[in-house]
Amino acid sequence: MKKNNAKVSVAVIRRLPRYYRHLSELMQQGTVRISSSALGRSMGLTASQIRQDLFCFGGFGQQGYGYNVEKLRDEIGDILGINRGHTAVVLGVGNLGHALIQNFKFGNNGFNLEAAFDIDDDVIGTNVGNIPVYGIDELDEYLRLHRVDIGVLTVPRSVANTMAEQLVRGGVKGIWNFTNLELKLEGAQDVVVENVHFADSLLTLSYMISGRDHNGEEEE
């Protein structure tokens, strides 16, 4: 299925979820097949950009037919690791933790959210949206007994690095970091940190509405 991805750039990888999202929407609308130029138009990319991106993962398109929407979506989902039964825990059940646990569809993205941890006695022992909340002092043992692929970090900034280190010691493969702190993890080369920096996003918007000149091309 994947043929040419020995060296796939992060830029291409970051576009794959967008493809997945667009194709899911097309599928829901009943679209069966789509040309690279039509897909490009709907995503603000050129047809050649799309062909190039998808070629990295082995093609999928057929000359004169275009792409089979469902097949392409499923293949991209597979590349993204959606069918690997990934597991997640949330650290920090404050406002943002609540929002993610109750509103974000982990399952749609191939993650089974299995537990949450906090220090607040008022939430420990309760369920938030069917997810059990444990005390943070139970985390080590939980990580010993369960395979946890990622930890979602929504704790206060001041304890973010300590909690991240605990996750790393417990064997997670990745950390989804919402704390706006650049984590410094010693001896954790294999652990991937994915940051959601709200502030960076808002400051980009701030720049854009401030009427500065830019060339308008999304290059990410």
Place this chain on the structure above:
Amino acid sequence: MKKNNAKVSVAVIRRLPRYYRHLSELMQQGTVRISSSALGRSMGLTASQIRQDLFCFGGFGQQGYGYNVEKLRDEIGDILGINRGHTAVVLGVGNLGHALIQNFKFGNNGFNLEAAFDIDDDVIGTNVGNIPVYGIDELDEYLRLHRVDIGVLTVPRSVANTMAEQLVRGGVKGIWNFTNLELKLEGAQDVVVENVHFADSLLTLSYMISGRDHNGEEEE
């Protein structure tokens, strides 16, 4: 102050908030000046990349001295529009709306959060973290009476586009979109939409921990 930014690429712009964040942390740590190579090391960029980025905005560095941390931070903040007195309102005071209103530091990013809107009678008329919550039917009038630069969209997906259109008609310059929906706004070329796609971020992490090969270079 800015000299060479007639055509600044979005890739450079998206790095500016990271510079701003790093420099703010350096300032807090008491660092007065820094060389481009040291700044690069701490940010995972090369010195030449840093010199190139900052040159787009008119330089700032001095041969043999490096950068004055506070001055560079302030200039970048200025470029990002932090001192323009931007105003914001939040639409949707659910879990995520609460999290943003109560925990996110709009002020640190140059935005004055002035009001929130919802349809739920239980929150209308209350204050959430000092921010008054109005009914969504009061939005049109509010936008007529107040200059609102951006709307923060944390409403359900199903009403996201309608609410965004209402913001556009009310004259906002930007929309900070948390709904995971690609907004389709007719006749709103001047309105900038900045998306925070949680799912795209998680799927990127999913790919990374799935052990696929990638070249490891952040190209955003």
